[in-house]
Amino acid sequence: MSSVLCTISVEKPWGKDTLPPPFTAPEGQRIGEIWFEPPAALPDLLVKYIFTSEKLSVQVHPDDDQSEAAGLGRQGKSECWYVIDAEPGATLGIGFARDLDAGTMRAASLDGSIEDMLVWHEVRAGDFFYIPANTVHAIGAGVSLIEVQQNSDITYRLYDYGRARELHLEEGMAVAKGEPYDMRLHQTVPEGGTMRLVEGPFFLLDKVEGPVEQAIAGDYPGALLVIPRSEGVSVASKAVAVGECALADDIHCVEIAGGATALLTRGC
Numbered sequence: 497m498s499s500v501l502c503t504i505s506v507e508k509p510w511g512k513d514t515l516p517p518p519f520t521a522p523e524g525q526r527i528g529e530i531w532f533e534p535p536a537a538l539p540d541l542l543v544k545y546i547f548t549s550e551k552l553s554v555q556v557h558p559d560d561d562q563s564e565a566a567g568l569g570r571q572g573k574s575e576c577w578y579v580i581d582a583e584p585g586a587t588l589g590i591g592f593a594r595d596l597d598a599g600t601m602r603a604a605s606l607d608g609s610i611e612d613m614l615v616w617h618e619v620r621a622g623d624f625f626y627i628p629a630n631t632v633h634a635i636g637a638g639v640s641l642i643e644v645q646q647n648s649d650i651t652y653r654l655y656d657y658g659r660a661r662e663l664h665l666e667e668g669m670a671v672a673k674g675e676p677y678d679m680r681l682h683q684t685v686p687e688g689g690t691m692r693l694v695e696g697p698f699f700l701l702d703k704v705e706g707p708v709e710q711a712i713a714g715d716y717p718g719a720l721l722v723i724p725r726s727e728g729v730s731v732a733s734k735a736v737a738v739g740e741c742a743l744a745d746d747i748h749c750v751e752i753a754g755g756a757t758a759l760l761t762r763g764c
Protein backbone atom coordinates (compact mmCIF):
# COMPACT_ATOMS: atom_id res chain seq x y z
CA MET A 497 0.00 0.00 0.00
CA SER A 498 1.45 3.36 -1.02
CA SER A 499 1.79 5.68 1.99
CA VAL A 500 3.76 8.54 3.47
CA LEU A 501 6.25 7.11 5.98
CA CYS A 502 6.16 7.99 9.67
CA THR A 503 9.15 9.88 11.02
CA ILE A 504 11.27 9.56 14.14
CA SER A 505 13.23 12.61 15.34
CA VAL A 506 16.53 11.68 16.97
CA GLU A 507 18.31 13.97 19.43
CA LYS A 508 22.06 14.28 18.95
CA PRO A 509 24.69 16.38 20.73
CA TRP A 510 25.67 17.69 17.29
CA GLY A 511 22.05 18.33 16.20
CA LYS A 512 20.16 21.62 15.88
CA ASP A 513 17.48 23.30 17.98
CA THR A 514 16.17 25.12 14.91
CA LEU A 515 15.59 23.02 11.82
CA PRO A 516 14.97 24.22 8.28
CA PRO A 517 11.28 24.08 7.29
CA PRO A 518 9.22 21.96 7.08
CA PHE A 519 10.97 20.32 10.03
CA THR A 520 10.71 21.55 13.61
CA ALA A 521 12.64 20.62 16.73
CA PRO A 522 10.59 20.34 19.94
CA GLU A 523 11.45 23.05 22.49
CA GLY A 524 14.76 22.34 24.17
CA GLN A 525 15.75 19.46 21.89
CA ARG A 526 18.71 19.30 19.52
CA ILE A 527 17.55 17.17 16.64
CA GLY A 528 20.27 15.69 14.44
CA GLU A 529 18.39 13.10 12.44
CA ILE A 530 14.87 12.59 11.06
CA TRP A 531 14.38 8.92 10.22
CA PHE A 532 11.66 7.59 7.92
CA GLU A 533 10.41 4.30 9.33
CA PRO A 534 11.27 1.57 6.82
CA PRO A 535 8.07 0.00 5.47
CA ALA A 536 7.57 -3.79 5.44
CA ALA A 537 7.87 -3.73 1.64
CA LEU A 538 11.41 -2.26 1.82
CA PRO A 539 12.83 -3.34 5.17
CA ASP A 540 16.49 -3.04 4.15
CA LEU A 541 16.54 0.68 3.31
CA LEU A 542 16.65 3.60 5.71
CA VAL A 543 16.29 7.23 4.64
CA LYS A 544 17.23 10.09 6.99
CA TYR A 545 17.63 13.82 6.93
CA ILE A 546 20.72 14.87 8.90
CA PHE A 547 21.22 18.41 10.28
CA THR A 548 24.48 19.34 12.00
CA SER A 549 25.67 22.21 14.17
CA GLU A 550 28.88 20.42 15.22
CA LYS A 551 31.06 17.64 13.89
CA LEU A 552 29.80 14.06 14.21
CA SER A 553 32.10 11.42 15.65
CA VAL A 554 34.97 10.04 13.58
CA GLN A 555 33.44 6.65 12.91
CA VAL A 556 33.18 3.55 10.80
CA HIS A 557 30.48 0.97 10.04
CA PRO A 558 30.88 -2.79 9.49
CA ASP A 559 29.74 -4.64 6.38
CA ASP A 560 27.17 -7.46 6.42
CA ASP A 561 29.70 -10.28 6.85
CA GLN A 562 31.55 -8.48 9.64
CA SER A 563 28.40 -7.70 11.62
CA GLU A 564 27.21 -11.27 11.15
CA ALA A 565 30.57 -12.63 12.35
CA ALA A 566 30.23 -10.36 15.41
CA GLY A 567 26.88 -12.03 16.20
CA LEU A 568 24.80 -8.98 15.25
CA GLY A 569 23.07 -10.39 12.18
CA ARG A 570 23.41 -8.96 8.68
CA GLN A 571 23.61 -5.34 9.81
CA GLY A 572 26.19 -3.90 7.45
CA LYS A 573 25.94 -0.22 6.75
CA SER A 574 26.96 1.33 3.49
CA GLU A 575 25.44 4.78 3.14
CA CYS A 576 25.39 7.80 0.91
CA TRP A 577 25.00 11.53 1.44
CA TYR A 578 23.23 14.01 -0.79
CA VAL A 579 24.07 17.48 0.50
CA ILE A 580 21.02 19.76 0.31
CA ASP A 581 22.46 22.77 2.12
CA ALA A 582 25.81 23.75 3.58
CA GLU A 583 27.10 26.80 5.41
CA PRO A 584 30.08 28.43 3.71
CA GLY A 585 33.19 26.38 4.46
CA ALA A 586 31.24 23.33 5.75
CA THR A 587 33.11 20.05 5.27
CA LEU A 588 32.75 16.27 5.28
CA GLY A 589 35.70 14.13 6.42
CA ILE A 590 36.04 10.95 4.34
CA GLY A 591 38.99 8.54 4.23
CA PHE A 592 42.62 9.38 4.90
CA ALA A 593 45.14 11.55 3.12
CA ARG A 594 47.53 8.55 2.98
CA ASP A 595 47.56 4.85 3.86
CA LEU A 596 47.64 4.31 7.61
CA ASP A 597 48.71 1.15 9.45
CA ALA A 598 46.56 -0.13 12.30
CA GLY A 599 48.93 1.05 15.03
CA THR A 600 48.95 4.60 13.69
CA MET A 601 45.15 4.67 13.35
CA ARG A 602 44.69 3.37 16.89
CA ALA A 603 47.11 5.91 18.38
CA ALA A 604 45.51 8.72 16.35
CA SER A 605 42.02 7.68 17.55
CA LEU A 606 43.21 7.77 21.15
CA ASP A 607 44.85 11.20 20.95
CA GLY A 608 42.36 12.76 18.52
CA SER A 609 44.84 13.42 15.74
CA ILE A 610 42.74 11.12 13.53
CA GLU A 611 40.56 14.17 12.87
CA ASP A 612 43.41 15.86 11.00
CA MET A 613 44.36 12.69 9.14
CA LEU A 614 40.95 12.59 7.41
CA VAL A 615 40.50 14.42 4.13
CA TRP A 616 37.93 17.18 4.73
CA HIS A 617 35.96 18.03 1.58
CA GLU A 618 34.37 21.46 1.43
CA VAL A 619 30.80 20.89 0.24
CA ARG A 620 27.80 22.71 -1.10
CA ALA A 621 24.28 21.69 -2.11
CA GLY A 622 24.48 19.02 -4.80
CA ASP A 623 27.61 17.27 -3.53
CA PHE A 624 27.03 13.53 -3.34
CA PHE A 625 29.21 10.86 -1.71
CA TYR A 626 28.72 7.09 -1.56
CA ILE A 627 30.34 5.79 1.64
CA PRO A 628 31.03 2.04 1.55
CA ALA A 629 31.07 0.19 4.89
CA ASN A 630 34.59 0.26 6.39
CA THR A 631 35.26 3.85 5.27
CA VAL A 632 36.35 6.06 8.18
CA HIS A 633 34.32 9.27 8.07
CA ALA A 634 32.91 12.23 9.99
CA ILE A 635 30.21 14.64 8.86
CA GLY A 636 31.19 18.22 9.68
CA ALA A 637 29.23 21.12 11.17
CA GLY A 638 26.75 23.27 9.23
CA VAL A 639 25.52 20.63 6.82
CA SER A 640 22.02 19.44 5.87
CA LEU A 641 21.93 16.23 3.91
CA ILE A 642 19.73 13.34 2.90
CA GLU A 643 21.22 9.98 3.79
CA VAL A 644 20.11 6.75 2.16
CA GLN A 645 21.62 3.71 3.83
CA GLN A 646 21.35 0.02 4.52
CA ASN A 647 18.92 -0.29 7.41
CA SER A 648 21.39 -0.68 10.25
CA ASP A 649 22.24 1.36 13.31
CA ILE A 650 25.75 0.06 13.99
CA THR A 651 28.24 2.89 14.30
CA TYR A 652 31.69 2.32 15.78
CA ARG A 653 33.01 5.61 17.14
CA LEU A 654 36.77 5.92 17.01
CA TYR A 655 36.95 9.49 18.32
CA ASP A 656 34.27 11.88 19.60
CA TYR A 657 36.06 15.16 20.45
CA GLY A 658 35.89 14.39 24.17
CA ARG A 659 32.07 14.15 24.25
CA ALA A 660 30.73 11.87 26.97
CA ARG A 661 29.53 9.18 24.56
CA GLU A 662 30.70 5.60 24.30
CA LEU A 663 33.60 4.85 21.96
CA HIS A 664 34.07 1.54 20.15
CA LEU A 665 37.78 1.49 19.41
CA GLU A 666 38.28 -2.29 19.28
CA GLU A 667 35.22 -2.97 17.12
CA GLY A 668 36.04 -0.01 14.90
CA MET A 669 39.68 -0.95 14.45
CA ALA A 670 38.59 -4.42 13.35
CA VAL A 671 36.67 -3.05 10.36
CA ALA A 672 38.23 0.37 9.54
CA LYS A 673 40.21 0.74 6.34
CA GLY A 674 43.22 3.03 6.68
CA GLU A 675 42.93 4.21 3.10
CA PRO A 676 42.19 7.27 0.98
CA TYR A 677 38.61 7.61 -0.29
CA ASP A 678 37.94 6.74 -3.91
CA MET A 679 36.75 10.06 -5.34
CA ARG A 680 34.98 8.19 -8.17
CA LEU A 681 32.28 7.64 -5.52
CA HIS A 682 31.66 11.40 -5.43
CA GLN A 683 29.35 13.20 -7.86
CA THR A 684 28.30 16.79 -8.32
CA VAL A 685 24.55 16.73 -8.87
CA PRO A 686 22.96 19.61 -10.79
CA GLU A 687 19.58 20.86 -9.55
CA GLY A 688 17.76 19.85 -12.71
CA GLY A 689 17.96 16.73 -14.81
CA THR A 690 17.99 13.02 -14.13
CA MET A 691 21.05 11.27 -12.79
CA ARG A 692 21.84 7.84 -11.33
CA LEU A 693 23.53 8.29 -7.97
CA VAL A 694 23.90 4.71 -6.75
CA GLU A 695 23.74 1.48 -8.73
CA GLY A 696 23.96 -1.24 -6.07
CA PRO A 697 25.11 -3.44 -4.57
CA PHE A 698 22.63 -2.64 -1.78
CA PHE A 699 20.29 -0.07 -3.30
CA LEU A 700 19.53 1.97 -6.40
CA LEU A 701 19.22 5.73 -6.06
CA ASP A 702 18.23 8.15 -8.80
CA LYS A 703 17.69 11.89 -8.84
CA VAL A 704 14.86 12.38 -11.29
CA GLU A 705 13.41 15.41 -13.01
CA GLY A 706 9.88 14.79 -14.19
CA PRO A 707 8.29 13.41 -16.13
CA VAL A 708 9.81 10.01 -15.29
CA GLU A 709 11.53 8.56 -18.35
CA GLN A 710 10.97 4.98 -19.44
CA ALA A 711 14.68 4.19 -18.95
CA ILE A 712 14.36 4.96 -15.22
CA ALA A 713 10.86 3.50 -14.83
CA GLY A 714 12.10 0.13 -16.11
CA ASP A 715 14.52 -0.11 -13.18
CA TYR A 716 11.72 0.26 -10.61
CA PRO A 717 9.37 -2.66 -11.21
CA GLY A 718 8.32 -3.04 -7.55
CA ALA A 719 8.12 -1.05 -4.34
CA LEU A 720 10.22 2.10 -4.09
CA LEU A 721 10.68 5.15 -1.88
CA VAL A 722 10.02 8.66 -3.20
CA ILE A 723 11.76 11.66 -1.61
CA PRO A 724 10.48 14.89 -3.21
CA ARG A 725 12.97 17.70 -3.76
CA SER A 726 10.34 20.13 -5.06
CA GLU A 727 6.60 20.53 -5.33
CA GLY A 728 4.84 18.57 -8.05
CA VAL A 729 5.45 15.05 -6.77
CA SER A 730 2.62 12.65 -6.00
CA VAL A 731 2.22 8.99 -5.15
CA ALA A 732 -1.08 7.18 -5.81
CA SER A 733 -2.54 10.58 -6.75
CA LYS A 734 -1.70 12.12 -3.35
CA ALA A 735 0.75 15.01 -3.21
CA VAL A 736 3.94 14.25 -1.29
CA ALA A 737 5.71 17.31 0.09
CA VAL A 738 9.38 18.17 0.41
CA GLY A 739 10.43 16.78 3.81
CA GLU A 740 8.27 13.69 3.42
CA CYS A 741 9.20 10.26 2.11
CA ALA A 742 6.58 8.01 0.54
CA LEU A 743 6.38 4.33 -0.23
CA ALA A 744 5.05 3.65 -3.73
CA ASP A 745 3.85 0.19 -4.72
CA ASP A 746 5.51 0.67 -8.09
CA ILE A 747 6.70 3.40 -10.41
CA HIS A 748 3.31 3.65 -12.14
CA CYS A 749 1.79 5.29 -9.07
CA VAL A 750 4.56 7.91 -8.97
CA GLU A 751 3.96 11.18 -10.75
CA ILE A 752 6.71 13.78 -11.05
CA ALA A 753 5.47 16.84 -12.92
CA GLY A 754 7.61 18.30 -15.70
CA GLY A 755 10.46 20.24 -14.06
CA ALA A 756 9.73 18.82 -10.57
CA THR A 757 12.44 16.70 -8.92
CA ALA A 758 12.60 13.77 -6.52
CA LEU A 759 14.96 11.06 -5.35
CA LEU A 760 13.82 7.51 -6.05
CA THR A 761 15.33 4.53 -4.29
CA ARG A 762 14.80 0.80 -3.88
CA GLY A 763 16.79 -2.12 -2.49
CA CYS A 764 18.79 -4.42 -4.79
Ligand SMILES: O=P(O)(O)OC[C@H]1O[C@@H](O)[C@@H](O)[C@@H](O)[C@@H]1O
Nearest residue numbers: 508552553555575635643651653
Ligand atom coordinates in the same frame (compact mmCIF):
# COMPACT_ATOMS: atom_id res chain seq x y z
O1 LIG B 1 27.80 8.60 16.35
P1 LIG B 1 27.29 9.91 15.87
O2 LIG B 1 28.35 10.98 15.90
O3 LIG B 1 26.04 10.33 16.55
O4 LIG B 1 26.95 9.70 14.33
C1 LIG B 1 26.04 8.71 13.89
C2 LIG B 1 25.59 9.03 12.49
O5 LIG B 1 26.73 9.13 11.65
C3 LIG B 1 26.48 9.44 10.28
O6 LIG B 1 27.69 9.45 9.59
C4 LIG B 1 25.55 8.44 9.66
O7 LIG B 1 26.17 7.17 9.60
C5 LIG B 1 24.29 8.34 10.50
O8 LIG B 1 23.43 7.36 9.94
C6 LIG B 1 24.64 7.97 11.93
O9 LIG B 1 23.48 7.88 12.74
